[in-house]
Amino acid sequence: MSEFPTRAKCVVIGAGIVGNCLVGHLSKLGWTDMVLIDKGPLPNPGGSTGHASNFIFPTDHNKEMALLTLASQRQYIDHGMNNTSGGIEVARTPERLEEFNRRMTSAKSWGIDARLLTPAQVKELVPFINEKIILGGFYTPSVSVVDSLQTGTLMRESAQKAGHLKVFANTEVLDLETENGTIKAVVTNKGRIEAEYVVIACGVWSPRIAEMAGANIPLTPAVHQMADVGPIDILQQSNAEVAYPIIRDMDTFCYERQTAGSMEVGSYAHRPIFMHPNDIPSNEESALSPTELPLTQDDFDPQMEQAIELMEMLGDAEIKYAINGLLSLTPDAMPVLGERQR
Numbered sequence: 001m002s003e004f005p006t007r008a009k010c011v012v013i014g015a016g017i018v019g020n021c022l023v024g025h026l027s028k029l030g031w032t033d034m035v036l037i038d039k040g041p042l043p044n045p046g047g048s049t050g051h052a053s054n055f056i057f058p059t060d061h062n063k064e065m066a067l068l069t070l071a072s073q074r075q076y077i078d079h080g081m082n083n084t085s086g087g088i089e090v091a092r093t094p095e096r097l098e099e100f101n102r103r104m105t106s107a108k109s110w111g112i113d114a115r116l117l118t119p120a121q122v123k124e125l126v127p128f129i130n131e132k133i134i135l136g137g138f139y140t141p142s143v144s145v146v147d148s149l150q151t152g153t154l155m156r157e158s159a160q161k162a163g164h165l166k167v168f169a170n171t172e173v174l175d176l177e178t179e180n181g182t183i184k185a186v187v188t189n190k191g192r193i194e195a196e197y198v199v200i201a202c203g204v205w206s207p208r209i210a211e212m213a214g215a216n217i218p219l220t221p222a223v224h225q226m227a228d229v230g231p232i233d234i235l236q237q238s239n240a241e242v243a244y245p246i247i248r249d250m251d252t253f254c255y256e257r258q259t260a261g262s263m264e265v266g267s268y269a270h271r272p273i274f275m276h277p278n279d280i281p282s283n284e285e286s287a288l289s290p291t292e293l294p295l296t297q298d299d300f301d302p303q304m305e306q307a308i309e310l311m312e313m314l315g316d317a318e319i320k321y322a323i324n325g326l327l328s329l330t331p332d333a334m335p336v337l338g339e340r341q342r
């Protein structure tokens, strides 16, 4: 491990997918003298990246978001970390089916291959689905599952190998020193680094870090519940990480994504459960990780019932792992990026 530096051109705080990806890109653009810091251990420091379901559905009505998603997916393809599974958004109501017609328009406009399926056609692709309760599906063959932890690691390591980046894990940022509204130095438990550029890529912790510099990053840590249900025979027999298209049950705000022999059931339907960034437990205090909080079962039960309605086999299997996962929500559901405006 190299000596802790006292100066750097650029300090990036946070080694989740965002921080790792950023240092990889900056290195390719010729940036040198960079330092990446994370308070957790590597390769999985305990942020949201370590336990994401990791799927990518490319179609969005917003053109910028759709093209940004396609650009992200291309990067995973370039790193050999993109596993194409296909994905089907299913409708339980006529209104949702109508929305799928609009999605077809967006998909065609942004050049994404997609098609509408009848319930019988959905069943052909996903034999364990209860086609009687759906009215149709919006199928995107290019939907994929990626490895964000490994891709981030590769991007970070490419910058290190080029000699452009030093990395410090288990190093916590405690303060940001400012002068005339500009960050001058990053104070950590290992020492103080003066820097020309400082990037906050701290996911759910970002508002807490921004506050150290008197700035505000408008995002809120929110719970997204997820359970891994299995083993399930038909999934085990497929002998693959993802053999069946990912299902998004759009009217119940749930998804079902195969992960080898079991099924991840994710829910956005529960009551809003928010957390202040200062209340997120430390790595040491966490049983799993700071962003894998214990499942609040009562919130999950109604969604599990709806998932079982769609896939009966889920009712016969055990819940192996279940969390109140933490992710970032912004006021307009768009990303927060760019320079701090004074």
Ligand SMILES: Cc1cc2nc3c(=O)[nH]c(=O)nc-3n(C[C@H](O)[C@H](O)[C@H](O)COP(=O)(O)OP(=O)(O)OC[C@H]3O[C@@H](n4cnc5c(N)ncnc54)[C@H](O)[C@@H]3O)c2cc1C
Pocket: 013, 014, 015, 016, 017, 018, 019, 037, 038, 039, 040, 045, 046, 047, 048, 049, 050, 051, 052, 053, 054, 055, 056, 171, 172, 173, 174, 201, 202, 203, 204, 205, 209, 224, 225, 226, 325, 326, 327, 328
């Ligand atoms: C259950 C679940 C499922 C998900 N599924 C998907 C999905 O299928 N597809 C998708 O696109 N997204 C998904 N997400 C969202 C995705 O996980 C996040 O958007 C993404 O991982 C955020 O990455 P990040 O780099 O911004 O943050 P993080 O990965 O959280 O990284 C932030 C880092 O900052 C570090 N840090 C914080 N404070 C400090 C400090 N003081 N000093 C030093 N370091 C610090 C942390 O240790 C952490 O490593 C899911 C999220 C959850 C919870």
